[in-house]
Amino acid sequence: MTGPTTPWALPRLVVAASASGHGKTTVATGLLAALRRRGLTVSPHKVGPDYIDPGYHALAAGRTGRNLDPFLVGADRIAPLLRHGASVPTPADVAVVEGVMGLHDGAVGRGDFASTAHVARLIDAPVLLVLDTTAQGRSAAALTLGMAAFDPTVRIGGVILNRVGSPRHETLLRDALAEVGVPVLGAVTRAAEVAAPARHLGLVPVAERAPESLAIVAALAELVESTVDLDAVLDLARTAAPLRVPAWDPVAAVGGPAGGDRPLVAVAGGPAFTFSYAETTELLTAAGADVVTVDPLRDPALPAGTRAVIVGGGFPEAYAEALAGNATLRAEVAAFDGPIVAECAGLLYLGRSLDGAPMCGRLDLTARMTGRLTLGYREAVAAANSPVARTGDAVRGHEFHRTTTDPGHGERPAWRWNGAAHGFVAGRVHASYLHTHWAGHPDAARRLVEACR
Incomplete structure (x- = not known):
């Protein structure tokens, strides 16, 4: 090896x-x-x-x-x-x-x-x-x-x-x-x-x-x-030259695990939430967390001891009725007092409704499908302190959706790009349409683990 x-x-x-x-x-x-x-x-x-x-x-x-x-x-x-x-x-x-x-x-x-x-x-x-x-x-x-x-x-x-x-x-x-x-x-x-x-x-x-x-x-x-x-x-x-760079190391990227216990971070998965990068879990683990998967379509509750929740991208619009039917988990997410980080599909799940189907109601917004595709890379700046960013932090991300929310952003937006506000920061919730790859800004993982503690 x-x-x-x-x-x-x-x-x-x-x-x-x-x-x-x-x-x-x-x-x-x-x-x-x-x-x-x-x-x-x-x-x-x-x-x-x-x-x-x-x-x-x-x-x-x-x-x-x-x-x-x-x-x-x-x-x-x-x-x-x-x-x-x-x-x-x-x-x-x-x-x-x-x-x-x-x-x-x-x-x-x-x-x-x-x-x-x-x-x-x-x-x-x-x-x-x-x-x-x-x-x-x-x-x-x-x-x-x-x-x-x-x-x-x-x-x-x-x-x-x-x-x-x-x-x-x-x-x-x-x-x-x-x-x-x-x-x-x-x-x-x-x-x-x-x-x-x-x-x-x-x-x-x-x-x-x-x-x-x-x-x-x-x-x-x-x-x-x-x-x-x-x-x-x-x-x-086999004609490729030898790789001479060292492998990326998630432990080095986050500076190693901080002291203290290992908080449990639940990451949404299952058919409705399939969009995630493997490095996210690796960075959270390297920062000192234990990561488990929860399926919002089927699991009636968050895993016992959950201290933070991540809801990434996917196709909740294709499963809106089934997500709405899991009322016990929706209620628990609505009442959860730990950090919550949501991207794109996760943003929709945290709102009051999606195409008329009830969602968690953690954020005061409604979402619906549209005929318009929003697609492209974004250079964003954090507009507020949150579990994954400090005000002024610069990140790069990607938007890819055919949905819209009303309102389009909160009183405390998550990001700003192209001169406009985007997303929501509400208490310990950070949610927006922006997909990010944490290998590009690994401090998000360390910050989330610290927020759990």
């Missing part, structure tokens, strides 16, 4: 495409499952803030899917977080990183910052480009050549042809790619595509469709096994 500062020759690659919807998730998830079937320990990762794809990755790989997002955590933490994720609970044999959007698409107005290409450079990994070949012939080679030439520091080591129409189409594509010297490592026909069910914010999370999700992952494994040269993929992954 590699030590924390020993160079580690971790085979790895990044699965990318020229745009969203071209098959990255299909190929990445299928690769993870197929490589696992070979007996390899595979570490799954996702570029960007997305919570749903890592759920499918985790199911395929048999270990936690983790995000690599330079905007949320800082560019200098990306390689250490990769090494950390590939090291726990055991060292991986290979890491597969699924990209986001198109290869060179970064945060709006920031060039390629936080793009798939940016992350590929930060982790010094080759790119496996997924090509949607619908209605394309030799132009697929020109597209590949242009993607490579646009940033020569990003190495495209091979392509997977996706949505190939016929054997003749495949031959045409392979011949064209050979002309530009890019190897074809696989070809997936249109008829062989496997689709996961979608919803208004993307794919339906794994936790909501466990049996169906298992079947989808199995089908993706078989698809990749039958259409992709896995030996060639592994050879490409």
Whole structure:
């Protein structure tokens, strides 16, 4: 096993495409499952803030899917977080990183910052480009050549042809790619595509469709096994240079556990609240807390001894009636006097109602679905002291929702960005639409544990 500062020759690659919807998730998830079937320990990762794809990755790989997002955590933490994720609970044999959007698409107005290409450079990994070949012939080679030439520091080591129409189409594509010297490592026909069910914010999370999700992952494994040269993929992954940075360490990030007892922190989970980053639990544990999961759909009460509650993101709008039906837990959350931290879906759950269904009533707001998507990175400043931030603390986060609240913020808002107030701080409650990655501001974990005491 590699030590924390020993160079580690971790085979790895990044699965990318020229745009969203071209098959990255299909190929990445299928690769993870197929490589696992070979007996390899595979570490799954996702570029960007997305919570749903890592759920499918985790199911395929048999270990936690983790995000690599330079905007949320800082560019200098990306390689250490990769090494950390590939090291726990055991060292991986290979890491597969699924990209986001198109290869060179970064945060709006920031060039390629936080793009798939940016992350590929930060982790010094080759790119496996997924090509949607619908209605394309030799132009697929020109597209590949242009993607490579646009940033020569990003190495495209091979392509997977996706949505190939016929054997003749495949031959045409392979011949064209050979002309530009890019190897074809696989070809997936249109008829062989496997689709996961979608919803208004993307794919339906794994936790909501466990049996169906298992079947989808199995089908993706078989698809990749039958259409992709896995030996060639592994050879490409092995061309990555050794990782020379130490692994990210949650204990070091929070400065170690403070003295005193270990408070119990309950984190909402289950099908309605599936959006969370693994590092949140790791940081809370490192700061001296014990973390347990509570399912607001099914659990009638908070775990005995709970001292703080975290309610993250998810799809409560799809479970509003069921959440409303668990009246005993709603009443306990409403009366709970410890710190409560809520993000997006958690904000809705703490309000009085969601699309007319009663929620906890801890915050004086109503919420409803809309037809408008609010999406994007945010640079926020804490507008009030709370269990996770001090007034003036700067954080980076992400918004992704089709709901709205009335009012839009409290008398004491949680954050300010773009000159406006957002969210609610009420007593020991901190709630807003902003999703944050605590590896980017680990003091939130220490502050929450201290607030428990």
